[in-house]
Amino acid sequence: MLDERVRRVLTGLLWIYFGVMILTVGPGLLLGWAPPGEAPDQLIDWLAYRDAAQAVAHGASPYRTPEQNTPVWTGFHVRERELQVAAAQGRGRAMFKQQGLRPLGAPPYLYPPTLALLLAASGMRRPLWGSLVLLGVIGFVVGWLRSTRASALWLVPVLGSVDLFCSVVSGNIEVVLLALTLLAAWMLWYDRPLLAALPLAFVIAVKPFYALCFVALALLMRLSSPQRRQQTIGTLTIASGSALLLLVLDAVRWGPALWAAYRSFLRDGVAQLWLVLPLDLQTPLSLWNRTPTQAFVNAGLAPTLAVVVAPLVAGGCLMLTLWWSRRHRLGFPLAFALALVILYLGRPVGWGLLYLDLVVPVAVWPWLQRRERGWLLVVLVLFSGSHLVAYGRTLQGQSLAMMTLQSERWPLESWLVLPAAWLLLLLAVRRTTPRTGHTDSAVVLPGGGQ
Numbered sequence: 001m002l003d004e005r006v007r008r009v010l011t012g013l014l015w016i017y018f019g020v021m022i023l024t025v026g027p028g029l030l031l032g033w034a035p036p037g038e039a040p041d042q043l044i045d046w047l048a049y050r051d052a053a054q055a056v057a058h059g060a061s062p063y064r065t066p067e068q069n070t071p072v073w074t075g076f077h078v079r080e081r082e083l084q085v086a087a088a089q090g091r092g093r094a095m096f097k098q099q100g101l102r103p104l105g106a107p108p109y110l111y112p113p114t115l116a117l118l119l120a121a122s123g124m125r126r127p128l129w130g131s132l133v134l135l136g137v138i139g140f141v142v143g144w145l146r147s148t149r150a151s152a153l154w155l156v157p158v159l160g161s162v163d164l165f166c167s168v169v170s171g172n173i174e175v176v177l178l179a180l181t182l183l184a185a186w187m188l189w190y191d192r193p194l195l196a197a198l199p200l201a202f203v204i205a206v207k208p209f210y211a212l213c214f215v216a217l218a219l220l221m222r223l224s225s226p227q228r229r230q231q232t233i234g235t236l237t238i239a240s241g242s243a244l245l246l247l248v249l250d251a252v253r254w255g256p257a258l259w260a261a262y263r264s265f266l267r268d269g270v271a272q273l274w275l276v277l278p279l280d281l282q283t284p285l286s287l288w289n290r291t292p293t294q295a296f297v298n299a300g301l302a303p304t305l306a307v308v309v310a311p312l313v314a315g316g317c318l319m320l321t322l323w324w325s326r327r328h329r330l331g332f333p334l335a336f337a338l339a340l341v342i343l344y345l346g347r348p349v350g351w352g353l354l355y356l357d358l359v360v361p362v363a364v365w366p367w368l369q370r371r372e373r374g375w376l377l378v379v380l381v382l383f384s385g386s387h388l389v390a391y392g393r394t395l396q397g398q399s400l401a402m403m404t405l406q407s408e409r410w411p412l413e414s415w416l417v418l419p420a421a422w423l424l425l426l427l428a429v430r431r432t433t434p435r436t437g438h439t440d441s442a443v444v445l446p447g448g449g450q
Helices: 002-031 044-057 066-088 092-099 114-122 126-147 152-159 162-169 174-189 193-206 208-224 226-272 292-298 303-324 332-346 356-367 370-395 412-431
Strands: none
Touching (some): 044 114, 044 126, 066 092, 066 226, 092 370, 114 193, 114 226, 162 174, 162 370, 174 193, 174 226, 208 303, 208 332, 226 303, 292 412, 303 332, 356 412
């Protein structure tokens, strides 16, 4: 009884602390606060969206040419080298505090025109955008914990996530897309296809490679519920058909000028990214991008080949996952976690592994033995701790690694963390009950809670 009371007190305190953190960071986003080295209204990701929206509003293309992008990408590298020289002279901290991360203005806009059009039409400003980003964080965290019936003790990885903090204070749309992905996935899993269509279409319209996640989820749904075959096929058909209709309507709304600009952007392809730079000029961008695509480039693969190989590898992992899961009926936590890892394996760019340290542990926890749970907690502490150390070194002006201690020669998180997360999920799949009789189970949490 005492343990239960202690658990309730701890979870209550964690929810309170989570709320305090939101209320602390929130006003900063709304009122123009910026992290060290960043001026108000000059946060990196928001600048890209804002400038693209302003260009669209004036009838111009939201995209730059590869020649215009190159100084931006190399600017990050130059800033890193200047910081290293300053750090050797004991001036690194002062230099970072003064100059921050801004190299030569806003980074390029690298998405379809949809986001720029929406921002231009709404006239959205930074305070409202900051509010949406915060709602994305709250929506994903609360939605994941509720959908898995997990305890607030799992807020600890969230509160210690440097990746999440940096994404929020830069105004990155990624946290919004992940929240909508979770919402659409939950609606698909529980047969609400028409409701799922809108977030599904929006996410893919903004970042098309998110289709990897939904394809993986759909195949796992089909595999894990053979007795509901017709209902599952009907749900997926209605949702995908409705989403496709919304995507077509959105594409028509672009108009001829934006279509021409987008086709030109696609023709440039990989040339729009820093991946085409010589390897010794790609840092620190090659450290921040923790996807297998970057790891293949670092290993010497041509960028144009790497962006093809990585999705093929992700597809291969998906096929192995389906084969491995063929005799098991997965619950929503494991299916969504697998779909998210497949997305991270196949996407071309990922500045962090957002929520990986929340989604995967919660999904596998019920299927681990006591000793395995202990080791998992140790790995989580080391994983989050390494990001905190990297961020601390950055604030001290010692490097621009920001959120990771991996190196360009050995991208540890790309080659080790992501495959390990996938294999851990496969281990949990093998330990689930075979199809007959297995249903979504409550997630058992540290201390025996649910």
